[in-house]
Amino acid sequence: MGRSVLGGGDILSIRDFDREQLELVFDSAETMERNPEKFAGLAKDQLIALLFFEPSTRTYSSFQIAAQRLGCKTTGFANPAESSVSKGETLHDTVRMFEGYGARCMVIRHPMMGAPRFAAEITHVPIINAGDGSREHPTQAMLDMYTIRKSFVGIDGLRVGILGDLKYGRTASSLSYGLSNYDVEISFIAPEALQIRPEVEVFLRGKGAKFRRETNLRESIGGLDVLYVTRIQKERIPDATEYERLRGQYQVDLETLKEAKSSLKVMHPLPRVDEIASEVDSSGFAHYFVQAANALPIRMALLSMVLGVS
Numbered sequence: 001m002g003r004s005v006l007g008g009g010d011i012l013s014i015r016d017f018d019r020e021q022l023e024l025v026f027d028s029a030e031t032m033e034r035n036p037e038k039f040a041g042l043a044k045d046q047l048i049a050l051l052f053f054e055p056s057t058r059t060y061s062s063f064q065i066a067a068q069r070l071g072c073k074t075t076g077f078a079n080p081a082e083s084s085v086s087k088g089e090t091l092h093d094t095v096r097m098f099e100g101y102g103a104r105c106m107v108i109r110h111p112m113m114g115a116p117r118f119a120a121e122i123t124h125v126p127i128i129n130a131g132d133g134s135r136e137h138p139t140q141a142m143l144d145m146y147t148i149r150k151s152f153v154g155i156d157g158l159r160v161g162i163l164g165d166l167k168y169g170r171t172a173s174s175l176s177y178g179l180s181n182y183d184v185e186i187s188f189i190a191p192e193a194l195q196i197r198p199e200v201e202v203f204l205r206g207k208g209a210k211f212r213r214e215t216n217l218r219e220s221i222g223g224l225d226v227l228y229v230t231r232i233q234k235e236r237i238p239d240a241t242e243y244e245r246l247r248g249q250y251q252v253d254l255e256t257l258k259e260a261k262s263s264l265k266v267m268h269p270l271p272r273v274d275e276i277a278s279e280v281d282s283s284g285f286a287h288y289f290v291q292a293a294n295a296l297p298i299r300m301a302l303l304s305m306v307l308g309v310s
């Protein structure tokens with residue numbers, strides 16, 4: 001386990017957070033969302049390094065905006081192709097360099113599992129994992145859970161369907177780990193080849209979480225409160241033919257949602273490709289843009305905790 005977030009440490013895995021710590025993060029985000037101007041300048045001029053060794057739009061820019069709202073300055077790169085990483089610079093050297101520049105926190109996304117933990121081992125500067133390979137995306141899971149908590153006034157008692165690429169996706173695993181702190185029922189809905197990884201099931205069993213695997217969305221849609229849709233991780237599927245076989249095996253459109261509860265929230269970490277038809281956007285089910293906006297208060301809360309200014 002990394003240094004605890006509440007003591008100003010790293011955020012490497014959502015498994016390092018218990019229910020009480022998660023609720024603290026959500027409460028802090030809620031306060032910041034209600035009154036953002038009160039927190040402007042909370043961490044004035046502190047330097048945050050955003051080091052994205054894998055492309056990003058939302059995570060990079062929402063961390064940047066959240067940091068700026070706290071009065072921080074940001075540096076780094078959103079695209080490894082445009083940095084010295086493309087010349088072969090290592091993670092080790094990049095981290096040591098930004099440490100020397102005076103970064104007070106480093107937000108790292110990397111295609112290799114465990115890379116943020118490696119970074120945390122070589123620097124005293126707090127590290128936030130912004131996605132490592134297929135493994136984890138803890139801050140995304142927190143904003144997902146914050147969105148659910150706000151929509152339903154609490155998370156306990158809900159039925160959450162997680163649909164799509166549960167094998168190669170990191171948002172599905174992190175969200176499942178986080179939800180295991182609550183009294184929820186999780187349905188993993190995916191073609192067999194993309195079902196949830198054994199290590200996630202082992203963890204959930206250990207926590208006594210209620211979950212099951214399913215293949216047919218139509219059979220379970222009627223009982224769900226939340227449908228969390230994910231993209232097939234094309235870049236992580238080793239075989240292009242396999243990708244073509246799997247894509248299009250599920251698509252959420254208004255027809256699919258016919259049997260859904262009227263209160264169902266359809267969520268997606270984005271980017272979406274063709275998993276959710278655009279006709280869903282204007283329905284009452286669509287919740288993915290609200291979810292994306294919740295990145296700001298959550299990442300403000302997390303940065304202020306890590307910087308020790310909350």
Ligand code: NCD
Pocket residue numbers: 058059131137140170171230231269270271
């Ligand atoms: C996700 C990611 O990078 O894991 N996006 C995000 O951070 N919002 C999901 C994805 O790429 O499919």
